[in-house]
Amino acid sequence: MSDTAPTPTAAAPKANLKNPILAGVLAFLIPGLGHYYQGRLFKAALYFVCILGTFFTGLRIGHGQVVYFQWEDPENRTYAYLCQVWAGLPALPAIAQTKFRSKLAFDSRFLTGDLNGSFTGELNYKTGSGRLEGSIAIPQAAINGEGNNAAKFTGTLTTDEGTTPLEGTVTRCSIESQVAPNRDRGFEGFFQGELPGKSGDPPTPIAGSLKGSVPRPLWDWYEVPLNDAHGNSELDRAHRELGSRFELGVVYTMIAGLLNVLAIFDAVYGPAYGDEEPRPPDPNQPAPGKAT
Amino acid sequence: MNHWLTLAAGFEGIGLTRSWYAIPLIVVISLVYSASRHESSELIVRRALRLAFTIGAFMFAVMLVLLFLSRNA
Numbered sequence: 001m002s003d004t005a006p007t008p009t010a011a012a013p014k015a016n017l018k019n020p021i022l023a024g025v026l027a028f029l030i031p032g033l034g035h036y037y038q039g040r041l042f043k044a045a046l047y048f049v050c051i052l053g054t055f056f057t058g059l060r061i062g063h064g065q066v067v068y069f070q071w072e073d074p075e076n077r078t079y080a081y082l083c084q085v086w087a088g089l090p091a092l093p094a095i096a097q098t099k100f101r102s103k104l105a106f107d108s109r110f111l112t113g114d115l116n117g118s119f120t121g122e123l124n125y126k127t128g129s130g131r132l133e134g135s136i137a138i139p140q141a142a143i144n145g146e147g148n149n150a151a152k153f154t155g156t157l158t159t160d161e162g163t164t165p166l167e168g169t170v171t172r173c174s175i176e177s178q179v180a181p182n183r184d185r186g187f188e189g190f191f192q193g194e195l196p197g198k199s200g201d202p203p204t205p206i207a208g209s210l211k212g213s214v215p216r217p218l219w220d221w222y223e224v225p226l227n228d229a230h231g232n233s234e235l236d237r238a239h240r241e242l243g244s245r246f247e248l249g250v251v252y253t254m255i256a257g258l259l260n261v262l263a264i265f266d267a268v269y270g271p272a273y274g275d276e277e278p279r280p281p282d283p284n285q286p287a288p289g290k291a292t
Numbered sequence: 293m294n295h296w297l298t299l300a301a302g303f304e305g306i307g308l309t310r311s312w313y314a315i316p317l318i319v320v321i322s323l324v325y326s327a328s329r330h331e332s333s334e335l336i337v338r339r340a341l342r343l344a345f346t347i348g349a350f351m352f353a354v355m356l357v358l359l360f361l362s363r364n365a
Binding site: 015040042043046047050051053054057061244248251252255259262263265266270271272273274 | 313321331336
């Protein structure tokens with residue numbers, strides 16, 4: 001057995017580690033950055049592509065719902081995050097999302113301010129349906145129920161007959177919470193507007209139910225906790241929707257974090273075996289502890 | 293190519309379609325582990341290939357054992 005064991009003396013790394021502590025911190029923050037700082041470009045590229053590729057593939061498989069931090073509720077602690085966090089900066093927003101979010105941001109009954117953004121969805125009216133694309137302006141009062149404020153839609157309606165410009169107001173509005181782990185923020189209400197008349201005809205009134213979504217900014221969906229406004233876990237919903245993809249995503253992201261631990265050690269201490277192949281001990285050399 | 297399709301269909305038939313997710317993980321783990329052991333890029337790639345093959349063969353052997361044990365289930 002000892003004939004094939006690697007010799008510890010062959011482990012001296014030839015790489016220039018520069019400032020190992022700084023390299024370790026950089027390697028933690030962004031996989032491969034510590035090695036780039038040390039001038040070890042092949043390893044920098046390898047760690048960057050492999051670790052971040054695995055991490056974001058896991059996030060993609062799990063529809064962005066597999067990396068989040070939850071520690072206050074003992075029954076729903078995310079122990080997986082203890083591994084995921086080692087992926088560095090891509091995993092750290094999860095802590096901020098849990099620590100600095102107001103509970104109102106998880107409540108679908110409130111809008112924390114006026115909302116203006118692009119909108120895509122569908123309009124179902126008396127004589128048909130069509131696809132809506134455009135922009136929408138939702139005053140805070142339209143959601144929070146203060147008065148008769150309405151949202152305003154401006155864009156186009158696409159039906160089998162073609163695409164026409166459309167403007168109108170949306171009342172009885174409801175919108176999903178500001179923060180949730182997906183990019184589309186659902187919005188619906190009752191639309192009333194006018195289709196422009198063809199070749200000088202008067203405009204045609206149109207009314208019906210509008211349903212669609214406005215995009216959430218990255219900060220409102222990236223690694224947000226799976227909680228509702230009352231702090232209840234939405235883990236069951238995520239499992240229902242994703243099935244085994246949830247576990248696959250968790251495993252991918254955990255492995256990415258754990259692999260970066262190896263990369264951090266490599267940045268701080270150098271490679272375990274150095275440049276050399278592990279060699280059997282030289283039979284001509286005296287064994288350690290047996291002085292001649 | 294047809295062999296791969298046949299293999300994929302066989303995996304699907306016995307409910308192992310998700311096993312394909314293991315392949316990129318095996319490759320990545322092998323590369324990163326080998327990179328943390330060695331400095332030379334040539335040595336890293338060579339050792340990673342060997343490790344990937346070892347892990348793959350081990351997992352395939354375990355899969356065969358499990359399939360054998362569950363043949364009547």
